[in-house]
Amino acid sequence: MKSLVVYYSRSNITKKLAEDIASQIDCDIEEIKSKVDYNGRLGYARGIKDGASGKIVEIESQKYDPQDYDVVYIGSPIWASRAANPAISYLNQNKGKFNNVKFFLTAAASGFDSGFKQMEEKSMKPLKTLALTTKEVKNKDYDLTSFLE
Ligand SMILES: Cc1cc2nc3c(=O)[nH]c(=O)nc-3n(C[C@H](O)[C@H](O)[C@H](O)COP(=O)(O)O)c2cc1C
Numbered sequence: 493m494k495s496l497v498v499y500y501s502r503s504n505i506t507k508k509l510a511e512d513i514a515s516q517i518d519c520d521i522e523e524i525k526s527k528v529d530y531n532g533r534l535g536y537a538r539g540i541k542d543g544a545s546g547k548i549v550e551i552e553s554q555k556y557d558p559q560d561y562d563v564v565y566i567g568s569p570i571w572a573s574r575a576a577n578p579a580i581s582y583l584n585q586n587k588g589k590f591n592n593v594k595f596f597l598t599a600a601a602s603g604f605d606s607g608f609k610q611m612e613e614k615s616m617k618p619l620k621t622l623a624l625t626t627k628e629v630k631n632k633d634y635d636l637t638s639f640l641e
Contacts, residue, residue, distance in 0.1 A: 495519035496556055499567035499596075500579040502530050502539065506567045506598045509629050513565055513596070516640055520561075525552040526578040543571025546610065548581045563592040563619065566611065570599035575607045583614035590615055594639065596622040598629055 497514045500523070501507035507523065514521040527550035530539045542549065558564045568579030575597065595618045597607045604623035612618060622639045 493562045494560065495563050495565065496558060496561040497521040497565040497567070498524060498554075498556075498558075498582065499565075500524040500526070500569070500576050500582070501567075502535075502569060502576065505626050505629050506569050506596070509596060509598060509624060510565075510567045512632075513567075513636060513640070516636060519565075520556050522554060522556050524554075524578045524582045526581075527551060528577070530576075530578075539571045539576065542577045543574050546574055546580065547577060548584050549577045551578050551581050551585070554582075557589070558586050559589045559591070561591065563594060564590055565594045565596065566615075567596040567598075568607070568611070570597055570603035570607050573603035573606045575611050580610065580614055583611060587615065592616075593618045594620045594622070596624070596639070598624050598626055600626050 497510050499506050499510035568575040595611050608621050620639050628634050
């Protein structure tokens, strides 16, 4: 089974989880990089505004083509109860190219259901989903067994 892990991460939490997932399966891994600057306080405010609107933003071109993989694991933080715009933009850009997807989301506390729904609308029904809080990722307080099966 050929797998790809793709993620967007503003402050490295989703990145940490993505790297842990990737370390447990044989896969390629790629970070989604935003052309919109979401760093710092101004970037945080922009993230809240863009997250709520769900708008598509420009992202850097990708090295790997999702069409080449049996399953693509797609990860994002939650912004304003939705998946972060760069992750949504990746899904939008690659619509119709996924064979199978699994989604993983991180959030301080909430917004997972609406985030997964939005990701599904932009791509397809996922085989599996994984929702973890920032704290759970930081403390490595999770078990990936069923998500990776
Ligand atoms: C712009 C912005 C909006 C956020 N909105 C939410 C939210 O609606 N609900 C929530 O529980 N956490 C929210 N968070 C917290 C992040 O989802 C959480 O810290 C996440 O683990 C960060 O992942 P990252 O380090 O990969 O960017 C928000 C963070 C940012 C920067």
